Amino acid sequence: MNDALNPEFSILMVDDELPWLRSLGMILEGPGGFTNLLQCSDSREVPRLLAEHDIGLVLLDLTMPHVGGEELLQRITEEHPEVQVIILSGMNQLETAVRCMRQGAFDYFVKTVEEDRLLDGVRRAVRMVRLQRENHAIRRRLFGRRLERPEVFDHIVTRHPSMLAIFGYLESIAASRQPVLILGESGVGKELVARAVHLLSNGRGEQVNVNVAGLDDNVFADTLFGHARGAYTGAERERAGMVEKAAGGTLFLDEIGDLSPASQVKLLRLIQEGEYYPLGSDTPRQSSARIICATNQDLAAKVSDRSFRKDLYYRLHAHQVRIPPLRERKEDIPLLLDHFLRKAAAELNKPVPTPPPELLDLLMSYSFPGNVRELEAMVHDAVSRHEGGVLSMAVFRERTGEGRELQRTADRENIFAMLPELPTLSEAADMLVDAAMERAGNNQTLAARLLGISQPALSKRLRQRRSVS
Template sequence: METAPSVLIVGDYLDQLDQLAPAIEEELECRVTVVEGRESLTRAVREDLYDVVLLDHRLTGDDPSVCLVHEICTYDPELSVVVLTEMEDLERVLTYLKHGAADCVLKQSPRRVVEQLGRLISERSLRSQSKRLRRHLMQNHLENPYHFSQIVTADQRMVSLLMFIESVAWSSHPVLITGESGTGKDLMASAVHQASGRSGPFVIENVAGLDDTLFSDALFGHVRGAFTGAVQDRSGLVDRAAGGTLFLDEIGDLDIKSQIKLLRLLEHGEFFRLGSDAPRRTDVRFVVATNRNLDELMSTGRFRKDLFYRLSTHEIAVPPLRERQGDVRLLAHHFVARFCLDSGTRLLPLEEGFVATLERYPFPGNVRELQAVILHALAAAGGTPLRAQHLAGFHPSLDDLIGTHPGPVCRNEILFGDDLPSMRSVSDLLIDEALRRAGGNQSEAARMIGVTPSAISKRLKRLRTREAPE
């Protein structure tokens, strides 16, 4: 998580400098330390890390401020030094700049002082971020792989994206995630939060279909009496995600009026609850995602360009599954293992023909469709090893790949493998399915398959006896 910037103010006469500190803290949301004299400055710079030093030129001795500028910039070349002067003296300003000062500002212009500090802090943050990104990408590995445990991949393009996420996760800037439906943008958003180290929660909201009023109420909350039915104050998602991450999915479908409110929140870090004129501040980090073409939406006026530029500070384009074919095999084994574990059944093997067929299919629905295909195949396999024919009936394109063209599939059709199951196994499967459809009601299940309730009861008793420990 990105730490708040810090400013050190130093001089011999602190009355006027003390008045600057509150304005700097409020405007720039930074930590300000005020010290007096050369010794305090030297000690502070060596004992703590600062982004900017604001140095009053009125220090005792023979031109000591120039010497101090040189000393500070030599000790820490990355530290920005701004000298406060009382008059516009071009020769003196050039001397300060020659010795390493970032700028000289008239102390009679506090607004200018704050603006210049803000610019220098922003530049330092960008330099630090760029350095960190270059250093991290050169390592060619993840520092904390457990942050990405939900993402199954061996594709180098995906691994590079995860490394990029790890590099920018600490930042407080927004992250824009783009990609086709079903590519796992929600998992990427969760990974950004996990890698950020933020202590607050990960809060999710799908903004598609929310009109401006619903969006404002959902995000910002309301106060009692804001509208009919508002009988008490209610916090919004921004409050609930305080100190954490707010993930707004389907941002490309956001109402144009709501886009203005979101932009204001991103620019100023402030929002208003419905029915209130009291501004509230937030430190939430925004991650947004869309499967829409934002360039096209901006060209037709359906998405604001200024909002796009705010959101796309860090952009992650998730590739479709068809462009990471090496992951199809990995994901297929992963989903089979997970579904078998969830259902309490033994792990089923995947025959090579089954995996090879999957690898030839383009998966327009991406990872989400692969997950559905695996569920379909497991149901068709009935506890036998997964073969290519178990993919039949899911989609005509898959049927073409396995050389089958089934007509309308009967709901009661059973696909058998090479080894036929025993009559008892078939009977058990039939009873299991009847019980599932009947919601566990044995009498109803018996009626469905034309047996007596006692037959089902005997089967369940036999199963319990078989599973009982010796």
């Protein structure tokens, strides 16, 4: 059961009529999905509540004994300018509404307004408070220049200034519930950055990872949103989707650039409205999961050729980080080499080998098209063949030499253009799989990383090939 508060700050409802307070609370908590609510029936208590609680939004009645709504509005805007105020009045008076808006109210509603309009106003005010808090945090981080929680990034091996700047930015948006878009080439470690964002968010829920590449619309919807009993043939019981499992935590969607147009619409609704429909259900459910998306594709180009929705693209742009490739941060290679040598030795139950002095020069001169993932595969292969003494250079010379030759060939022309007869897509895919397995020393996990696919997907393809042959 999810016990995370929504929003992360409190919404204070102020009215001297207790029945109206209860009714308003039911609207906000039920259809609205807001759970972090405070009620106050004595307007004299408002200053104390503002001092003692983290309040971001006040829903304020105008006509109350002791301290009137307009007087409270003036005090709040002067003493707590970071707090947004929505006026809820029993009177539909244009002059009063204009006066309140000039004094700094975010919005003005008559109590008889439709429920949907009121909730829309509250959601807009909540978004405004979040944006203001995020901007303040970003300014604080820019001036501070020091990480407040460096331990969160311990699993990312780096000392490069560009990466440290990204860490600072991630800390500054930690409190935000807006989506985060992580861009970067295959193998740069986007999933590690997603993990850091999750840890920084301090959510009470878990991080749930979904690779959306290759999922058709029905599978995508069933995976993310779950289904009701009887939603389709074989759906004998209700099943929770990944959104529900990530409640109060993080939903990480990898390979978002491969999402089908129909699935993009569903994701847009989830991000925009914070709600979703399980398959076979007409009742919307609220999502409290923070969404992180990652891709190695150029989404701006996909928007231009209309294969990716522009509105979804801009929704995902709320917070964006681009992870630089390894060739742009070669200062990290010595750190990564030492890290992967120790990791591979531990996994293979071998002593940590001593790298030869010339190894770093070789690695520093290589462009690493497969990025950090390629370096890890190289090291693991070399350690797996290591028998003792100084680590052999053979694996590294073989791989970097071949890699440079392929890169030079690719720079001149398309390598397939040199072939007298083009392979089919299936044959080309098989060649890639064979090359990856050879480079990874038949280690499927490392080969899958080189190919940018999951290990189960590679294993399935290998089984299919064996069954055909």
